[in-house]
Amino acid sequence: EAGVAQSPRYKIIEKRQSVAFWCNPISGHATLYWYQQILGQGPKLLIQFQNNGVVDDSQLPKDRFSAERLKGVDSTLKIQPAKLEDSAVYLCASLSHYGYTFGSGTRLTVV
Amino acid sequence: AQSVSQHNHHVILSEAASLELGCNYSYGGTVNLFWYVQYPGQHLQLLLKYFSGDPLVKGIKGFEAEFIKSKFSFNLRKPSVQWSDTAEYFCAVIAADTGKLIFGQGTTLQVKP
Numbered sequence: 001e002a003g004v005a006q007s008p009r010y011k012i013i014e015k016r017q018s019v020a021f022w023c024n025p026i027s028g029h030a031t032l033y034w035y036q037q038i039l040g041q042g043p044k045l046l047i048q049f050q051n052n053g054v055v056d057d058s059q060l061p062k063d064r065f066s067a068e069r070l071k072g073v074d075s076t077l078k079i080q081p082a083k084l085e086d087s088a089v090y091l092c093a094s095l096s097h098y099g100y101t102f103g104s105g106t107r108l109t110v111v
Numbered sequence: 112a113q114s115v116s117q118h119n120h121h122v123i124l125s126e127a128a129s130l131e132l133g134c135n136y137s138y139g140g141t142v143n144l145f146w147y148v149q150y151p152g153q154h155l156q157l158l159l160k161y162f163s164g165d166p167l168v169k170g171i172k173g174f175e176a177e178f179i180k181s182k183f184s185f186n187l188r189k190p191s192v193q194w195s196d197t198a199e200y201f202c203a204v205i206a207a208d209t210g211k212l213i214f215g216q217g218t219t220l221q222v223k224p
Contacts, residue, residue, distance in 0.1 A: 031210070033212065035214075040217070041216055041217065042115075042117075042201050042203075042214035042215050042216045042217045043155070043201070043214045044214070045211055045212065045213065048210070048211060055210070056209070056211060091154075091155070093212075095210075099145075099157060099160060100145075100157070100212060102154050102155040103154065104153075104154040105154060
């Protein structure tokens, strides 16, 4: 099966700018996750979707981060405005009965 | 709340040495356990997983892990490491009732040729 697609692969922005990341999970996977992986740390769960509904967004900094999955398929994660500490790799994952499949991630650098 | 702790942040071994990476979790209920590997510049890959049954789980590339429920541990082992095992290793846990995959902070393994 095809993997989880993410774009862009890399993004460099200035602080206070906005940025959006896109994820297309494996076809038919109802559950989708966004993780933030800061250099030297393990991935931290930001938000979990079940189809187009949010299951858990308790770790999402809602003052600047937002995410949507309007049709229960692909998803967008947005940061507005970005801060220096948002520099990280943003990972998308989807879940099937085989387990989690991760995308390659988007590496965000905020300068 | 569930959490995962990996004991070693950075491990340096010579080729052919044996490896054991510690992982402990905190959660009282049913869990599923995973080890992921991340090679430099690449995405996370599943090494092995434990859902139920035999607590000794064998994964890819000669890795294995043992689930010890009484110790809340899921340590990763490999009898003889290779230079190509140089990577970051993450232990992860899903609590059965939340479905959230929570990662440890990771262990960087450096294998010297």
